[in-house]
Amino acid sequence: MPAAPAAPAAPTVTPSAGSGVRFRRSVLVPLTAAVVLAAGTGGWYAFGGGGPTTGPAAAGSPGEEVAPLARSMHLPWPREGQASVAVEGIGSLGTRGEQKPVPIASVTKVMTAYVILKDHPMRAGAPGATVVADQRAADESYSSVETTAPVLAGWEYTQRRLLELMMVPSGNNVARLLARWDAGDEKAFVAKMNRAAAGLGMRATTYTGVSGMETSTRSTAADQLKLARAAMKDPAFRQIVATGSVTAPGAGVTFRNTNKLLGHDGVIGLKTGSSTPAGGNLVWATRQKVAGADRLVIGVVLHQRAGTSPAEGSAAAHEASRALITAIRAELPAAANRA
Numbered sequence: 001m002p003a004a005p006a007a008p009a010a011p012t013v014t015p016s017a018g019s020g021v022r023f024r025r026s027v028l029v030p031l032t033a034a035v036v037l038a039a040g041t042g043g044w045y046a047f048g049g050g051g052p053t054t055g056p057a058a059a060g061s062p063g064e065e066v067a068p069l070a071r072s073m074h075l076p077w078p079r080e081g082q083a084s085v086a087v088e089g090i091g092s093l094g095t096r097g098e099q100k101p102v103p104i105a106s107v108t109k110v111m112t113a114y115v116i117l118k119d120h121p122m123r124a125g126a127p128g129a130t131v132v133a134d135q136r137a138a139d140e141s142y143s144s145v146e147t148t149a150p151v152l153a154g155w156e157y158t159q160r161r162l163l164e165l166m167m168v169p170s171g172n173n174v175a176r177l178l179a180r181w182d183a184g185d186e187k188a189f190v191a192k193m194n195r196a197a198a199g200l201g202m203r204a205t206t207y208t209g210v211s212g213m214e215t216s217t218r219s220t221a222a223d224q225l226k227l228a229r230a231a232m233k234d235p236a237f238r239q240i241v242a243t244g245s246v247t248a249p250g251a252g253v254t255f256r257n258t259n260k261l262l263g264h265d266g267v268i269g270l271k272t273g274s275s276t277p278a279g280g281n282l283v284w285a286t287r288q289k290v291a292g293a294d295r296l297v298i299g300v301v302l303h304q305r306a307g308t309s310p311a312e313g314s315a316a317a318h319e320a321s322r323a324l325i326t327a328i329r330a331e332l333p334a335a336a337n338r339a
Contacts, residue, residue: 028202033186051107067090069336076324077094077151077324082100084225087288091291093328097303101204101218103218103278105281107302109271114227118196119158131157135153146190150251155250164180170195170258190210204222204223215277224300228285228298243286244263260318261322261325264287265322275313280301282303282314283301284301286299
């Protein structure tokens with residue numbers, strides 16, 4: 001049966017009466033004393049993998065010089081981890097932190113969505129192809145150790161709705177369902193992700209899964225900025241990552257976007273991700289008027305408060321991103337006038 005349209009209802013984690021659907025979303029359970037689960041970001045990890053990584057400031061993302069106007073700006077770069085920012089039509093505002101590959105948690109799903117949309121293009125506002133949910137995706141809806149979105153075996157879902165369920169509440173099971181639908185199995189899809197990364201010049205990136213659960217999926221802020229800039233050229237992708245909430249058809253459950261900056265200070269996306277080893281990660285995009293032109297500003301903040309709880313890392317990534325966005329919106333127009 002076809003997917004029902006999304007409703008702008010308040011978020012809840014309780015299925016509607018009579019739906020017969022039960023599931024768990026990022027329920028934290030004490031598997032062992034050494035396990036810390038990711039909260040609302042599409043993954044769980046055993047505690048470990050090192051603490052925060054800091055390093056010398058870099059002039060800009062590899063292969064791209066910092067725009068001259070950036071030299072007159074005083075941006076509050078994070079004191080730990082990595083960050084990179086660019087303005088479309090202007091250039092790089094800089095990259096900070098040692099560009100050493102680190103786990104990126106659910107930020108992985110940006111590449112998952114990018115490959116899906118490359119293989120199955122959608123017009124802006126269109127539903128896209130029809131995908132039938134398999135039993136595995138339905139069974140994984142009940143997981144207590146990762147972020148999931150409820151799907152029903154045998155139900156027909158639109159490609160757009162599944163991409164929303166993957167990107168908005170960060171449903172791991174939906175990411176894996178889309179990978180199997182596209183490539184037959186997840187391993188083949190991961191190979192596509194790595195080929196796409198190579199094509200974008202993401203030389204420090206390795207994907208080993210489609211959802212971000214694997215700590216072996218690693219990247220840098222500079223590489224993820226390259227991906228985000230490419231992905232945001234797709235109108236359908238831009239619409240999906242700007243979605244404030246999404247309802248799971250058949251389950252009567254509405255989820256709010258995990259990106260708490262969305263809708264504030266011109267922010268129109270993009271993707272969160274956090275875990276104990278990855279720390280807090282946030283790829284964001286905002287609109288800014290510069291010299292009379294509407295510019296897209298894209299930033300990446302990685303590895304914030306790594307080694308702590310996913311909630312603490314996520315809060316740190318949001319705060320670091322908010323500080324950068326606030327400063328850029330305040331200083332960029334004047335810097336452009338001076339340049």
